Amino acid sequence: xxxxxxxxxxxxxxxxxxxxxxxxxxxxxxxxxxxxxxxxxxxxxxxxxxxxxxxxxxxxxxxxxxxxxxxxxxxxxxxxxxxxxxxxxxxxxxxxxxxxxxxxxxxxxxxxxxxxxxxxxxxxxxxxxxxxxxxxxxxxxxxxxxxxxxxxxxxxxxxxxxxxxxxxxxxxxxxxxxxxxxxxxxxxxxxxxxxxxxxxxxxxxxxxxxxxxxxxxxxxxxxxxxxxxxxxxxxxxxxxxxxxxxxxxxxxxxxxxxxxxxxxxxxxxxxxxxxxxxxxxxxxxxxxxxxxxxxxxxxxxxxxxxxxxxxxxxxxxxxxxxxxxxxxxxxxxxxxxxxxxxxxxxxxxxxxxxxxxxxxxxxxxxxxxxxxxxxxxxxxxxxxxxxxxxxxxxxxxxxxxxxxxxxxxxxxxxxxxxxxxxxxxx
RNA sequence: GCGACUGUAGCCUAGUGGUUAAGGCCCCGGCUUGUGGUGCCGGUUAUCGGGGGUUCGAAUCCCCUCAGUCGCCCCA
Numbered sequence: 001x002x003x004x005x006x007x008x009x010x011x012x013x014x015x016x017x018x019x020x021x022x023x024x025x026x027x028x029x030x031x032x033x034x035x036x037x038x039x040x041x042x043x044x045x046x047x048x049x050x051x052x053x054x055x056x057x058x059x060x061x062x063x064x065x066x067x068x069x070x071x072x073x074x075x076x077x078x079x080x081x082x083x084x085x086x087x088x089x090x091x092x093x094x095x096x097x098x099x100x101x102x103x104x105x106x107x108x109x110x111x112x113x114x115x116x117x118x119x120x121x122x123x124x125x126x127x128x129x130x131x132x133x134x135x136x137x138x139x140x141x142x143x144x145x146x147x148x149x150x151x152x153x154x155x156x157x158x159x160x161x162x163x164x165x166x167x168x169x170x171x172x173x174x175x176x177x178x179x180x181x182x183x184x185x186x187x188x189x190x191x192x193x194x195x196x197x198x199x200x201x202x203x204x205x206x207x208x209x210x211x212x213x214x215x216x217x218x219x220x221x222x223x224x225x226x227x228x229x230x231x232x233x234x235x236x237x238x239x240x241x242x243x244x245x246x247x248x249x250x251x252x253x254x255x256x257x258x259x260x261x262x263x264x265x266x267x268x269x270x271x272x273x274x275x276x277x278x279x280x281x282x283x284x285x286x287x288x289x290x291x292x293x294x295x296x297x298x299x300x301x302x303x304x305x306x307x308x309x310x311x312x313x314x315x316x317x318x319x320x321x322x323x324x325x326x327x328x329x330x331x332x333x334x335x336x337x338x339x340x341x342x343x344x345x346x347x348x349x350x351x352x353x354x355x356x357x358x359x360x361x362x363x364x365x366x367x368x369x370x371x372x373x374x375x376x377x378x379x380x381x382x383x384x385x386x387x388x389x390x391x392x393x394x395x396x397x398x399x400x401x402x403x404x405x406x407x408x409x410x411x412x413x414x415x416x417x418x419x420x421x422x423x424x425x426x
Numbered sequence: 427g428c429g430a431c432u433g434u435a436g437c438c439u440a441g442u443g444g445u446u447a448a449g450g451c452c453c454c455g456g457c458u459u460g461u462g463g464u465g466c467c468g469g470u471u472a473u474c475g476g477g478g479g480u481u482c483g484a485a486u487c488c489c490c491u492c493a494g495u496c497g498c499c500c501c502a
Contacts, residue, residue, distance in 0.1 A: 005493080008493075008494090059500090059501095060499075060500050060501075061500085061501075064427075064500095065500085065501090081501095082501095082502085111502080113500095113501080113502095115499095115500080115501080116427080116428090116497095116498095116499090117494085117495085118495075118496060118497065118498095119495080119496065119497090120501095120502080121500090121501075121502085125502070126502090127502055128502095129502090194498090194499075205500090210498090262501090264501090273502095280496080280497090281496080281497065281498085282500095282501070282502080284501070284502060285502070286502070287501075287502060288502095310502095311502055312502065313501085313502030314502080315502080316502060317502085334460095334461085334462095336460085363459080364458090364459070364460085364461095365460050365461055365462095366458065366460080366461055366462070367455095367462090368461090368462090369461055369462040369463095370461095370462050370463080371462085372462065373462040373463055374462085374463090380461085380462080382460080382461070384460050384461090385460080386460080394461090396461075396462090398462070398463085401461090401462085401463090403461085
């Protein structure tokens with residue numbers, strides 16, 4: 001009998017971890033709210049066809065990383081590997097092209113990819129993302145990037161690098177790919193096996209190969225000059241220049257990276273990535289860009305709906321932050337009489353305090369006080385037999401050991417004074 | 427899918443061929459049946475990741491497998 005454990009590449013989030021998540025989620029929701037971005041929640045699974053068409057048949061995600069299964073009606077379903085395709089599907093399905101432009105949506109939730117786990121990569125991971133529909137301006141790209149950048153600042157992340165590039169339109173890329181193939185046709189044998197495969201499937205990927213021999217090859221003329229020349233149309237080049245100008249105006253530091261090629265098929269014009277040096281091999285915290293054409297491709301009628309957006313990896317991002325101190329307990333109710341204890345713990349909770357008690361049946365006050373201490377309570381309320389008989393409560397301050405005896409009716413008011421004071425000390 | 431390293435109680439660790447696998451933390455109880463933190467005493471928790479092999483004898487050596495970690499590929 002093997003022990004049951006969480007599936008490979010998945011993770012339980014235990015109470016000590018949760019505080020950081022809830023805090024980060026709250027910061028993000030607040031940032032989005034102030035930018036007039038609204039949440040959308042789509043299903044965790046969709047028709048497999050959606051991801052094939054949306055993410056791209058040639059991508060690794062679709063080819064080898066999808067959790068695909070057949071449902072009871074012999075429909076092929078897939079656990080979402082990313083959320084953009086689903087959001088676009090929802091945009092089309094609900095006629096959001098009739099909503100006031102731009103439509104700005106954010107999402108937050110688990111994604112699933114069948115991959116070999118390593119640092120910063122799991123089979124179930126969480127992304128938060130932004131999608132902006134209906135505007136094809138550099139201004140919209142700039143706002144999107146700025147929101148990502150500011151979100152990361154608000155979370156207190158440091159040592160981040162924003163890399164940005166212009167991928168042009170699909171036809172520009174097609175032309176560039178052909179040119180690249182022509183330049184490298186005769187040196188194929190000198191390249192690594194990965195690059196030889198990329199030559200067929202995705203030539204742009206060859207450019208950020210880490211093999212020194214391949215890099216040397218790409219530095220030679222005339223390949224070098226060909227690579228460095230912006231292959232995109234004048235329109236796309238003007239768009240990109242404007243994005244950069246707006247980032248300059250907002251004092252967002254960036255690095256132009258001609259080697260930055262995002263893997264998903266749907267990107268057009270602007271692409272960017274935000275990385276951290278403190279993450280190990282999987283250093284991208286946020287990735288995104290413009291994806292004009294996807295909405296139409298996923299059935300958005302005749303209208304070409306331009307769009308831009310990004311996604312962040314929660315786990316990667318949170319691993320860069322310090323876990324906060326656990327929240328303590330205000331009150332621990334100590335009594336050898338269960339109805340009395342239950343009544344007092346309920347009453348203090350209703351009054352707004354974090355309160356707990358001992359439901360194990362232990363009568364000894366010493367044992368119960370030991371619990372109060374372990375849980376880090378500020379104050380213990382002692383309700384023994386003599387207090388019950390006299391209608392009094394002993395309020396014991398755990399840190400100092402001092403205690404005071406009060407009439408039952410005065411206790412809540414006294415807790416209000418005392419705990420206001422202690423909470424500040426926490 | 428490929429490669430490297432690592433698997434001993436809930437957690438950390440000792441033990442590298444020889445009787446019932448040792449210690450610390452945590453948890454529970456006692457010293458203290460109305461007062462916590464420190465101390466002392468006691469207790470629960472391990473088919474040594476799993477399977478097979480070598481051996482009189484395996485946590486220890488060999489093979490397979492599973493899991494974890496990191497890396498490649500790719501991505502958040």
